[in-house]
Amino acid sequence: MKSLTLYLLSGPYTSQCTDIACELAQRALEKGYRVNLFLYIDGVHVPKKGQRTLKFPNVENRLKKLVPKGLSIKACVRCASARGYVEGEVPELETDTFPTTQYVEGASITEIYAFPAWIKESDKLISLGG
Amino acid sequence: MRFIFLLTASLKSARAEACLKYVFSARMGGHQVAFYLAGDGVFCAIGKHPSSKLSDLLSNGGEIYARKEDLEARGLLSQVLAGVEIPSDFYDKLIEDVMEGADRVMSF
Numbered sequence: 001m002k003s004l005t006l007y008l009l010s011g012p013y014t015s016q017c018t019d020i021a022c023e024l025a026q027r028a029l030e031k032g033y034r035v036n037l038f039l040y041i042d043g044v045h046v047p048k049k050g051q052r053t054l055k056f057p058n059v060e061n062r063l064k065k066l067v068p069k070g071l072s073i074k075a076c077v078r079c080a081s082a083r084g085y086v087e088g089e090v091p092e093l094e095t096d097t098f099p100t101t102q103y104v105e106g107a108s109i110t111e112i113y114a115f116p117a118w119i120k121e122s123d124k125l126i127s128l129g130g
Numbered sequence: 131m132r133f134i135f136l137l138t139a140s141l142k143s144a145r146a147e148a149c150l151k152y153v154f155s156a157r158m159g160g161h162q163v164a165f166y167l168a169g170d171g172v173f174c175a176i177g178k179h180p181s182s183k184l185s186d187l188l189s190n191g192g193e194i195y196a197r198k199e200d201l202e203a204r205g206l207l208s209q210v211l212a213g214v215e216i217p218s219d220f221y222d223k224l225i226e227d228v229m230e231g232a233d234r235v236m237s238f
Contacts (some may be wrong), residue, residue, distance in 0.1 A: 002229055016169040020138060020221075099196040119238075122227050126136065126237045 003034035005122040007115070010129025013043035017129035022062045024126060029069045035047055036118045039075040043129065044083055047073055048108035059106055067106030074110045074118075075103070085109060092114040131233040132162040136224065137171035137238060146174065149238035151229050154183070164232075167196040167214075168223050172204060177211035188213040195220065 008025060010017040019062055021037065028035045051060040067073065077098050080086055086098045086109055098109040119125055133156045139145035165187065167175050174184060175196040184194055185199045186234065194213065197220035201207045217223040228235050 020168055024225060027221045033229055105160045124171050
């Protein structure tokens with residue numbers, strides 16, 4: 001199975017980049033590809049729980065529909081920690097995942113090295129935002 | 131090689147300027163070029179803008195695709211450069227091309 005990695009650097013609602021990422025993920029999943037979404041810089045805000053949009057599409061709801069279809073979501077620990085998403089003590093040595101209760105189910109906070117690992121295994125990479 | 135470029139930034143941005151340089155460089159290097167425009171990137175698809183040399187790209191065999199919904203949202207649908215294609219499902223076409231047709235993908 002071919003795989004696509006999406007690299008998202010912008011937060012939700014500041015530009016169309018998050019919407020574009022979700023659209024690309026949806027189309028790719030529908031076509032049977034494996035899809036990874038790596039969140040960096042303000043992109044780590046994208047999977048936050050409790051988003052309440054007024055009269056425009058809600059990214060959280062979008063992700064909740066894409067994760068069951070196979071979308072894998074990881075956020076950079078340094079970016080997520082800086083923005084208050086990592087809970088508890090952050091160990092000096094980076095491990096695989098870091099604790100948060102603030103993300104939608106299926107999204108995790110990981111070391112940055114997960115991103116090059118995804119690049120290595122993916123057929124194509126599309127970056128958005130930044 | 132087949133290059134796919136995706137541009138989501140507006141024409142006067144640093145990202146757009148860099149993207150256009152790569153687009154024309156790839157075409158001059160003899161590669162197939164497919165240029166996808168979405169979000170603010172659709173501003174590149176209008177024929178009146180003097181900075182856009184996309185008509186040259188089209189006359190030299192390049193492919194340009196612009197997303198209809200983004201053109202409409204910006205009131206640009208009637209100004210699209212002749213030769214720019216507007217797919218019925220832009221993202222579906224982009225994914226198909228990226229995953230099955232492209233040798234290289236560059237997004238800006």
